[in-house]
Every structure is written in structure tokens, then in C-alpha cells.
Amino acid sequence: MRKIAMAASLSVFIAFLIAATLVIHPFGYPPSQMDDYIIENAQSETGANNVVTAVVFDYRGFDTLGEATILFTAVTGVVMLFRRKKRE
Amino acid sequence: MTQGAPFNVPFLAVAALIGIAFYIILSQRNLIKLVMGLGIMASGVNLFLVTLGYREGGVAPIYTHAPIERMVLPVPQALTLTSIVIAVATLALMLSMVVHIYRHTGSIDSEESRTMKG
């Protein structure tokens, strides 16, 4: 019973993946309206030469704030799991 | 436009990685192999994000000593940075939970510790 359910869900998932590779845009020619604006104006608006760092910290700084929160929570969880009992 | 193969070959590689990782997660009983399957799926998703933003004959989007070419898209690379850090944090938390399960129940087989003991 479990093997039937596993085979069915796996075949549906792989069919979906193969269908997605046939419908997606051709490999070297992405649609790029927002990124053309960012490449043009990143040096005059943010003053950084590295456009990826300007995107990570200036145009999309809110995502970096969320990721810093996730890293903080994971480190807190790991340190809490390995705490030794106080001998008293 | 697509010279050579009729499909887009990098997207087929991404589909193969994610499909193999899905099969590993469904079928393995050993907990360490489950965590490895999740790591393979994270690598597949990161590869997909990077190959979404490739432009034909492009260079890295950095203006310091840059050659005069078109640049690839910078936003998918920023999303990949975030995704890699989140994958590291998730894998660390999962592995420490596996160490705890081994200490409490004595085995890392997921079928032996199914029901919650009182």
C-alpha cells in the first residue's frame, strides 16, 4: 500500500518536472526588464561597484534582514539542544 | 536559438537532481541518508536559481576592471546567497536533532522510534 502511494506521487512529480523543462524560456535569453534598470542605475544610486552586493543590501535589504533572523534562530536552537545539566 | 540539443540541458540537470532527491526522501529509512537527500534537493534548487539568470556570452555583474560585454542578471544571484545560508542553518539544526534521537533511543532507524513513548 505504501509502495503504491510512493510510486504514484513520484511519477506525478517527475512528470511535472519534465513538463516544466519544456515550457520554460530558452536557456540564454531571460526576460530582464527589472535587471536592466538595476544594472544601469546601481552605480549612481548606491555608489557601489559590485551590483550583487548593492542588490543584497540596498534594493532587497528586507530579504537580508529575514535571513539574518533565520541564522540567529538556528544558532539559538543548536546551542539550546546541547546544553548540559548544571551539577547541583 | 538553442544550438545543438532540442531541450535546455541545464534545466534537465536541475529536474534530475530534484527528482533523485525526492526519491531519496520518500524511500530511505536511515536518518542520515534522509538529511543527505535534503542537502541534494537544496543544491538542485540553488542550481536552478543560478541558471535562470544566465545571459548568452555574459560576464559577472561587477564594474571593477570589467570587460566590455553584457552582464548576467544580478537578482537571481542575490536570491541564491540567501538560499545557501538558509540551507546551512536548516541542515545544522536537523543534524543536531539526529544526534539527540540517537542518544535517547539508541538507533537511527526511523521505523524503530515511530510511536511516542510516555
Place this chain on the structure above:
Amino acid sequence: MMSKIVRTISNILSLFIFVYGLYIIIHGHLTPGGGFQGGAVVASGVALLIVAFGSHNIHKSLKEHHLSILESGGALIFIGLAFGGIATVFFYNFLVGSSIFGHIPPSGPNPGDIWTGGVIPFMNLAVGLKVLAGLSAILLVMALATSVMEVEE
């Protein structure tokens, strides 16, 4: 605790690794790199020290609450810089054009000037501190826990 040759070489080599990681963090707005990548490099230097000297000897001088203070400091500096330009919008770059780190580079390819970037170099330092403290804490705690398990059996 490994042999004397390994301990001597890893003492010397870890200094080079720390300097290389700090270089990647500071030049984040000119060359590829930035806060996350440089923090990971420095954490791998700490991993080299833990493997060469044993986790008990490292734990005598580097406790978890030192690392926790570093990590919380990095997070607070990051949020403080985000609130600095609240007059316009939440993550506004309020140092572009002013006197600290405020030059604007000429457009197109150019040799990099380090005094550019606005608020981005400070954010790189804050995120680099946070990532190196977090990853070092994870490595130290897991090495301590599994070595204690070997001693008990």
C-alpha cells in the same frame, strides 16, 4: 589534540585565514564577496583550530557566551543602520553623497575606490560578525557534545 607539527603549522596558517576572510568582508562593495562569504571563511579558520587542538582546549579560552555577545552585537548594528534612514523609507542608503564613504564612482568599468558605497561597508561588517560568530558557535557546541559522548562509552 594532534601532534606537534600539526599544531605549529595550524597556529601559523590560521592567522593567514583570518586575514583573508577579513579582506573579503571589507572589500565587499568592490570585488566578489561580502559579509556572508567572508564570515564563512573565518569560521573555517576556527574549524581548523578546533580540529588541531581538540575542542576541550579551545573551550578553555573561547566560551559560548563570548560568541553570543559578538553575534548579538552584529545583529543590533545591522538593525540600527536599517533604521538610520527612516526619514525616507526603511532601508534607505543615507550616506551616499555625504562625507563618510560617500564618493560616487564614474559609470562604466573603473578601478575601484574604497571610499564609495554609502552604508554598504558597515552592513558588510555587521553581517560578517554575525555569520562568523554563529557558525563558530555551531561548530564548537557540536564538537564538544560528540567528544563527551566518546569519553562516556
